[in-house]
Amino acid sequence: MRTALRxxxxxxxxxxxxxxxxxxxxxxxxxxxxxxxxxxxxxxIFWHYIDGDINTEAFGARDNQxxxxxxxxxxxWRSGGALVxxxxxxxxxxxxxxxxxxxxxxxxxxxxxxxxxxKDGPNGRHRFCDHxxxxx
Ligand SMILES: [Ca+2]
Ligand SMILES: [Ca+2]
Numbered sequence: 001m002r003t004a005l006r007x008x009x010x011x012x013x014x015x016x017x018x019x020x021x022x023x024x025x026x027x028x029x030x031x032x033x034x035x036x037x038x039x040x041x042x043x044x045i046f047w048h049y050i051d052g053d054i055n056t057e058a059f060g061a062r063d064n065q066x067x068x069x070x071x072x073x074x075x076x077w078r079s080g081g082a083l084v085x086x087x088x089x090x091x092x093x094x095x096x097x098x099x100x101x102x103x104x105x106x107x108x109x110x111x112x113x114x115x116x117x118x119k120d121g122p123n124g125r126h127r128f129c130d131h132x133x134x135x136x
Contacts, residue, residue: 042071044116
């Protein structure tokens, strides 16, 4: 229940971020990217947020359609010489308003590539992928 509430709160934050990009006070960017199918079945989101004294990033995957395909979002950034990758999947069916969210701490100003794809089941190949670059 605690997790569900937190997810709902973060999803609400994501919606606010979607509609209030220009008023963000942080240096980080809010980015959303859709899959490349003609009616995008998946959306990836990335944003910076401050929750009390927590200064962090969040990213999510949203399954927009009940089409048998899930949405998977992958974020990648460079830390020292190494690439760091995190993923989140929306695998519990289509809920066009609700995103599956994870939080992650990334140094301010870091370029973060956010990619969203669709896939069929946990091991399906990635398809209809698109990506953008955001700043943490
Ligand atoms: Ca779907
Ligand atoms: Ca879902």
